[in-house]
Amino acid sequence: MLVVAAIGGNALLQRGQPLTAQAQRANVATAAAALAQIVRAGHQLIVTHGNGPQVGLLALQGAAYKPEEAYPLDILGAETEGMIGYLIEQELENVLGHDHAVATLLTQVVVDAQDPAFQSPTKFVGPIYERQDIEERAKSAGWSIAKDGDHWRRVVASPKPIEIPDMRVLQLLLAQGVIVICAGGGGIPVVRRADGSLVGIEAVIDKDAASALLASNLGADALLLLTDVEGVYQNFGTKDATLMQRISPDQVNALNMPKGSMGPKLSAASDFAHKGGFAGIGRLADALDILQGAAGTRIEKEH
Known part of the structure; x- marks a missing residue:
C-alpha cells in the first residue's frame, strides 16, 4: 500500500519539553522507529509533519529585528521544513540501516488569495x-x-490548501521507491499570480488538510494521522468516554468535534475517506497496528 503518515508536533516535542535540538532529535528517533515498521511490512511511505513550535521559535528570533527586517511566514515555513525534514530523514535512514533511499522535499502548497480565512x-x-x-x-x-x-x-490566516504544484517531483521520487518527507507544517503557502507564477503569502496551512490533499492527489491507499492519543473518543473527557474503532465519513460529520482538538484531523480523514481510501487516527507508536486495523480509529466508507 501507499501510505501517507502525518506526524503531529508530539513527534518532535512532547508536552513540557524544551525546544532544543537534542530533545527534537531524541523524539524523532522514536518516531522513525515506529514509521520504519510500516516500511518493513512492505508498504511505500510518505511522511508529513507539523512545525508549530519550530515556526514559533523562528518568529521569536525574528522579533529581535525591526518589523521590516523580519522574514515572512512562507520563508519561516521553508526553513522549518528543511530542519525537521533533515532530522526525520537521517533518523529513518539510521533505523532502516540505509537500505532505503530517503529524501526531503520542500513543498509549496497553493491557496486561494481570496479565501475567506484571510478576512478572519x-x-x-x-x-x-x-x-x-x-x-x-x-x-x-x-x-x-x-x-x-x-x-x-x-x-x-489558515486558508484551505487547493493545489500541490510539486506533485510531478513527488511522483518521480515515488516511482524510484524513495521514502519522501514533504508538506511539512502544511507546506509552504503560496498563491498564483495572474501570469501563473507563484509567490509566498503570510499564512499557515493546516497540516492534516494538506496531508489529505496530498494523499488524495497521489491516490494513496491510507492516510494515517498520528498523534499522542489512542484514537477518537465519544464523550471524551467524561467517565462515559469510549474509543470509536470504526466510523464512516458521514458519522464524522455528525460528531461536531471541537475545532481546536480532534476536529481538523477528523475533517481531513473524512475528506480523504470520501474519495475511496481509508484514514486512521491514533498514537504514533501504534502506526503499523492502526494501518492493519488493530488499533486507533479507522475512518472509511461503509461497505
Missing part, C-alpha cells in the same frame, strides 16, 4: 506580548492580533 485570521503564531507592546509592533508590521489567555499574540 485565527491561527496563533510567534511569541506572547503585553497588549501595548504588540499593538505597537502590529501597527508597524501590519499584523492582526488576538488575545491568547492572559496575553496577546499575532494571528494569521
Whole structure:
C-alpha cells in the first residue's frame, strides 16, 4: 500500500519539553522507529509533519529585528521544513540501516488569495506580548492580533490548501521507491499570480488538510494521522468516554468535534475517506497496528 503518515508536533516535542535540538532529535528517533515498521511490512511511505513550535521559535528570533527586517511566514515555513525534514530523514535512514533511499522535499502548497480565512485570521503564531507592546509592533508590521489567555499574540490566516504544484517531483521520487518527507507544517503557502507564477503569502496551512490533499492527489491507499492519543473518543473527557474503532465519513460529520482538538484531523480523514481510501487516527507508536486495523480509529466508507 501507499501510505501517507502525518506526524503531529508530539513527534518532535512532547508536552513540557524544551525546544532544543537534542530533545527534537531524541523524539524523532522514536518516531522513525515506529514509521520504519510500516516500511518493513512492505508498504511505500510518505511522511508529513507539523512545525508549530519550530515556526514559533523562528518568529521569536525574528522579533529581535525591526518589523521590516523580519522574514515572512512562507520563508519561516521553508526553513522549518528543511530542519525537521533533515532530522526525520537521517533518523529513518539510521533505523532502516540505509537500505532505503530517503529524501526531503520542500513543498509549496497553493491557496486561494481570496479565501475567506484571510478576512478572519485565527491561527496563533510567534511569541506572547503585553497588549501595548504588540499593538505597537502590529501597527508597524501590519499584523492582526488576538488575545491568547492572559496575553496577546499575532494571528494569521489558515486558508484551505487547493493545489500541490510539486506533485510531478513527488511522483518521480515515488516511482524510484524513495521514502519522501514533504508538506511539512502544511507546506509552504503560496498563491498564483495572474501570469501563473507563484509567490509566498503570510499564512499557515493546516497540516492534516494538506496531508489529505496530498494523499488524495497521489491516490494513496491510507492516510494515517498520528498523534499522542489512542484514537477518537465519544464523550471524551467524561467517565462515559469510549474509543470509536470504526466510523464512516458521514458519522464524522455528525460528531461536531471541537475545532481546536480532534476536529481538523477528523475533517481531513473524512475528506480523504470520501474519495475511496481509508484514514486512521491514533498514537504514533501504534502506526503499523492502526494501518492493519488493530488499533486507533479507522475512518472509511461503509461497505
